[in-house]
Amino acid sequence: MAPKVIVVLTSYGHIEASNKPTGWYLPELAHPYDVLSSKGVEIVVASPAGGAAPLDPASVEAFKSDASSTAFLESKKAVWENTQKISSFHGKSGDYAALFYPGGHGPMFDLPRDADSIALIKEFVAAGKPVAAVCHGPAAFTGVTLDSGKHLLAGKEVTGFTNVEEDQAKMSEFMPFMLEDRMKAVGGDFKKAAEPWAEFVLVQDGGKFITGQNPASAKAVGEAIAKSIGV
Template sequence: MAPKVLVVLTSFGHIEAANKPTGWYLPELSHPYDVLTQAGVEIVTASPKGGVAPLDPASVEMFKADPSAAAFAAEKKAVWEQTAQLASFKGRAGEFAALFYPGGHGPMFDLVDDKDSIALIEEFAAKGKPVAAVCHGPVVFVNAKRADGKALLAEKEVTAFSNAEEDAVDLSKYMPFMLEDRIKAVGGIYKKAEQPWGELVLVQDGGKLITGQNPASAKGVGEAILRAISA
């Protein structure tokens, strides 16, 4: 039977203060999706509200020349427009090989403190199943705990969208907090690529915790998930 990976997308689609649409970021799902499905992995998608998970239109425009992103946007709408409700997956970690969160600014606003999401992450982690996220996706881990009560990210090398990258896209002032700072605050050992927008994927505990810094890191995160579930 093909292994299944549960992908959780944001349901948050608009930053009111900036009057700006947001959501999940196209290449951060398309690249891992391609890597995993081409290896025979089944992808199941969920979101807090279920139904359509908002795709950040800026990511469609920015990555229109990216073959993976463009093809995914054109051909795979059902993947993000027919998501199941996140709460329905609690207690079902045994059905899946791994859990993955793409980024986009949306997760900063809803998934960060979503109780169902946190419970799901803790359940997967307790069962020794890989949990992975890219760009703003790692925000989902900052409130999760390990079985011993410590923060999930405590003493782990973690990456995510950097303060410098947030400043570069001029959205720092609209964020509820800076992701790099929050990871450090919960005891994570934050790492970033030498240059903004550089690729960085960090794998901890033999593949149990996988993080990528930015859109350029998305394919590498997909490859790391595949290695972790194939081991």
């Protein structure tokens, strides 16, 4: 039977402070999807609200010359327009090989405090299943305290969208917090590429915890997930 991976997308589609649409970021799902689906992995998509998960239109524009992203946009709309509620996956970690959070600015607003997402992450960690995230996706980890009382990120080498990258994207003023700062504040040992926007992926806990810095890191995160689940 083909292994199955749960992908969790944001349900947050509009930043009031900037009066701009937001959501999940196209290549951060498209690139890992290509990697995993090419290896026979089935992708199952969830979101806090269920239904259509908002795609950030800025990512469509920014990656209009990226073949993987444009092909995904044209042929895979059902993937993100028919998501299941995160809560529907509780108690089912045994049926899935891994859990993955793409980024986009949307996840910064809903996933850090989403009780269903936190419960699902804790379940996968307790089951010894890989959890992964890229760019702003690791925001979902910042609200997770394990049953032991230890924060999920405490003592781990982690990465995510950096302060410098957020500043260069001119989005810092609209964020509820700076991801790099928050990941450090909860005990993560934050690492980053030598230059902004360069590919950078960290694999911890023997492949069970994977983080990528930015859109350029999405494919490599997909490859790290594939390696971790043995496909």
